[in-house]
Amino acid sequence: MKKAVHFGAGNIGRGFVGEILAENGFSIDFIDVNEQLIEALKSRHTYDIELADQTHQHVVVDNVSGINNATDPAAVVEAIAKADVVTTAIGPNILPRIAPLIAEGLDERLKNNEAPLDVIACENMIGASQALKADVYKTLQNKEAADRFVGFPNAAVDRIVPAQNHEDILMVTVEPFHEWVVDASQMRNADLKLDGVHYVPDLEPYIERKLFTVNTGHATIAYMGYYLGYEDIKSAISDESVLAQLRAVLAQTGGLLVKKWKFSGSELETYQNEVIARFMNPDLSDAISRIARTPLRKLGYDERFIRPIRETDGLELPNDDLIDTVGMVLHYQDSGDAEAVELRKMVDGASDLNAVIEKITGLPAGPLVEKIKSAYDKYVR
Numbered sequence: 001m002k003k004a005v006h007f008g009a010g011n012i013g014r015g016f017v018g019e020i021l022a023e024n025g026f027s028i029d030f031i032d033v034n035e036q037l038i039e040a041l042k043s044r045h046t047y048d049i050e051l052a053d054q055t056h057q058h059v060v061v062d063n064v065s066g067i068n069n070a071t072d073p074a075a076v077v078e079a080i081a082k083a084d085v086v087t088t089a090i091g092p093n094i095l096p097r098i099a100p101l102i103a104e105g106l107d108e109r110l111k112n113n114e115a116p117l118d119v120i121a122c123e124n125m126i127g128a129s130q131a132l133k134a135d136v137y138k139t140l141q142n143k144e145a146a147d148r149f150v151g152f153p154n155a156a157v158d159r160i161v162p163a164q165n166h167e168d169i170l171m172v173t174v175e176p177f178h179e180w181v182v183d184a185s186q187m188r189n190a191d192l193k194l195d196g197v198h199y200v201p202d203l204e205p206y207i208e209r210k211l212f213t214v215n216t217g218h219a220t221i222a223y224m225g226y227y228l229g230y231e232d233i234k235s236a237i238s239d240e241s242v243l244a245q246l247r248a249v250l251a252q253t254g255g256l257l258v259k260k261w262k263f264s265g266s267e268l269e270t271y272q273n274e275v276i277a278r279f280m281n282p283d284l285s286d287a288i289s290r291i292a293r294t295p296l297r298k299l300g301y302d303e304r305f306i307r308p309i310r311e312t313d314g315l316e317l318p319n320d321d322l323i324d325t326v327g328m329v330l331h332y333q334d335s336g337d338a339e340a341v342e343l344r345k346m347v348d349g350a351s352d353l354n355a356v357i358e359k360i361t362g363l364p365a366g367p368l369v370e371k372i373k374s375a376y377d378k379y380v381r
């Protein structure tokens, strides 16, 4: 049986990556710091995925186990040394923290194993696998062999998997839709093509279409929904003003995607409508706090709001609804989210809000920052 090592036994890790790997005949070592999850994976070796639709169909994922990387890093090194594929779905902010352990595992492997290996980061981030590679190479010893035998192909994964609250800690409810796209040009083990994964020669159009439609859209519903007092996506999107803002924002990211990547207008409209229908799924319950989590990350230079704002600006395309939404993001509060707490401290304590906006977004002083500040002011209550 082929072996997969997957970092992050959370929602998308169990709810999507695990399903595809298992369907392709892999055994999976899930790596996580959540001891309860790891214990359950180690003792049961199986878990259930439930589809959030009328069928409530169950998919069983077998041949799984777990390793706690905080308490047993040596076992992770050993697993990477023998793996046929390594994947992650752990959060972009965590990638630099697991990189040294991946480097150790690769060094151990490269001592006597020249079988090609791909390390695929399945995160909502442009260029995640290549960013992970840069972090891994900071401590990797045998870079020359890694250059020859280890690939870090960028990827995009799409499936809405909410926070879970089942009595069974491993069970995970997911939407039926799923899409996993991998950049084939960056693979070293190109013979290993997984059923259920779409391999493309250039990932950029796909990750940007996904991030600037699904994630910009999702975030728009979440931050505006929060501002209006909603707690979950379903109630927020039933508010006509939220739906109108979502459509307005997607018209602006869509304008960019059509111009930049030459998607046909009708193809993109179909894609957007499917995404909106997914947000409205009556069988899925998703908290705004999950979608709005880590707001400082989401306001980053290459993230779901600022990158399309920058690029529409450069192409002289409209972006006022995107900027308006960022005004609402700057009002977001969640005492349970460290980045949201930090955001409040930075914004509420600002003597010069423009400087804070520049710091958070990476934008230079200028008209875009001024417009974001005005959008923030518009939503002060």
Ligand SMILES: NC(=O)c1ccc[n+]([C@@H]2O[C@H](COP(=O)([O-])OP(=O)(O)OC[C@H]3O[C@@H](n4cnc5c(N)ncnc54)[C@H](O)[C@@H]3O)[C@@H](O)[C@H]2O)c1
Pocket: 007, 008, 009, 010, 011, 012, 013, 031, 032, 033, 034, 069, 089, 090, 091, 092, 094, 097, 098, 122, 123, 124, 157, 158, 159, 160, 161, 162
């Ligand atoms: N949930 C979704 O709908 C979805 C869809 C597509 C992509 N993603 C992306 O997948 C990634 C994971 O998202 P998620 O929703 O599954 O989050 P999650 O919080 O459910 O899962 C993350 C897991 O990583 C573990 N973890 C955190 N720090 C760790 C560390 N230092 N070492 C080992 N494990 C650690 C956590 O314990 C948790 O089990 C994110 O990049 C997210 O953007 C999520």
Ligand SMILES: O=P(O)(O)OC[C@@H](O)[C@@H](O)[C@H](O)[C@H](O)CO
Pocket: 124, 157, 158, 159, 160, 161, 214, 215, 218, 219, 290, 291, 292, 293, 294
């Ligand atoms: O995971 P994040 O924090 O980048 O974004 C939150 C959600 O928008 C995201 O997890 C979506 O559910 C997912 O990207 C759908 O494929």
